[in-house]
Amino acid sequence: MMRLTGLLAASLLLLACSKNDPPPDPVRPVLSMEVKAEDQETLGRFAGTIQARYESNLGFRVPGRIAHRTVDVGAEVEKGAVLAVLDPTDQQNQLRAVQGDLARVQAQFINAQASARRQQALFNRGVGAQAQLDAAQTDLKTTQASLDQAQASVNQAKDQLNYTRLRTDHGGIVTAWNAEAGQVVSAGQQVVTLARPDIKEAVIDLPAGLAERLPPDVVFLVAGQLDPSVNTTATVREIEPQAQSATRTRRARLTLADTPAAFLLGTAISVTLSSAIPPRIELPLSALQQIDGKTRIWLLDTQSRTVQPREVTVLSRDADSVVLSGGVKPGERIIVAGVNSLQPGQTVKIDEDSPR
Incomplete structure (x- = not known):
């Protein structure tokens, strides 16, 4: 009985102590x-596109109405390819007119040659006058000049007819059309834009303030927006000297360190600017x-x-x-x-x- 009482007292003592301990x-x-x-400071991230460094704005060398276009935007063309054709009716008529003039002058030249030979023969036999010989030779020279002029007119008319076909002077990709079939264009008017795909660059618009204070050691990381794992570094090739009035941004063109195959013309990119700083x-x-x-x-x-x-x-x-x-x-x-x-x-x- 005493042992049971002692165990009960000990249990009550332990229970009392556990209630006083903090949980x-x-x-x-x-x-x-x-x-x-971090030893790099991010200056900003900007969206841009991959563009060709060299682009040509092509137009016809003669005025006229566009009869049809032979290629669409995105088409890759070789040197000498025909891009568009004008209605050649006016140039064909002009060529026929000058060809008629050339035929007339050629007949006159043949007569002048025969006359000069006759007067020379008479003069050699002593029965012809010097004045007649001189007149025949002068007429021959005048007719020769008219023949040369008529031939030049024919050549020019042929060139004008050939200019009704807009051809490329180098291979490239058509990136824009500024005229449609049926439209009347003037000589030299911009009709199509042709880009050379061999040299590409990144183009972005920078805030004017950032463009003015770019540190000399700035690093441009260019990555594809759809696949950021496709990336490369770039350096500034040029920055427009004036900001655009509407956006207060200056366009920057970046030279790529290398050009991944996925960087096609028009590819949307993301360009991150960073600069070295003390850790x-x-x-x-x-x-x-x-x-x-x-x-x-x-x-x-x-x-x-x-x-x-x-x-x-x-x-x-x-x-x-x-x-x-x-x-x-x-x-x-x-x-x-x-x-x-x-x-x-x-x-x-x-x-x-x-x-x-």
Whole structure:
């Protein structure tokens, strides 16, 4: 009986002691990240396209009405290919007219030659006058000049007829048409744009302020919008000296370090500008905790899964991130979500989605 009473007293004593002990801190789920030092500053990301460095705006050398086009936009053509044809009626009529003039002058030239030969023969026999011989030779020279002029007119008319067919002087890809079949165009009017696909470049529009203060070591990373894994670097070839009045942007043309096969003319690209900076540490704004006017972060011990606070100094901040001037080193892991519910030495559970 006494033994039973002693066991009961001991049990009651242990129960009383357990009620006085504080409950253990709960294991809280958190998100963490590894601290990394950044040595590149992103200046912006801009959309652009792949274009040909060399483009030709072609037009007819004679006026007329476009009879038909032989190719469409996107067609690849070789040197000498016919792109469009004018109605050749006027040029054909002009050619017939000058050919008639040429035939008339040729007949006159034949008569002048015969006359000059006759007068020369009479003069050689001593029965012809010098004045008649001189007149015949002068007429022959005049007729020869008229013949040359008529022949030149025929050649010119043939050229005018040939100019009714718009041909390429180099191979390329048709990128734009500025006239349609049935439209009357003047000589030299821009009709079609032909791009040479052998040399391509990236074209983007930069804000005027950024274009004026680009650092000399700026790096352009050019990537396809549909497939960012297709990328290359580029350098500035030229920037337009004046900003466009409507958008206040300046067009920049970039020379590609290499040209991936996927970079076809017209491909939509994304160009990221970055510049080298002294190494700095940038963290998400959610990693900071303000306590008694001091700023701190929570360090994670990956072995014990416990956390400890550490004060840091903020160099700058924006809506989503902060840049620290000290207090944490690259390679350390910090808590980036759930910092307001932590206690020093508390055990945490790292979320499966947390970066390792």
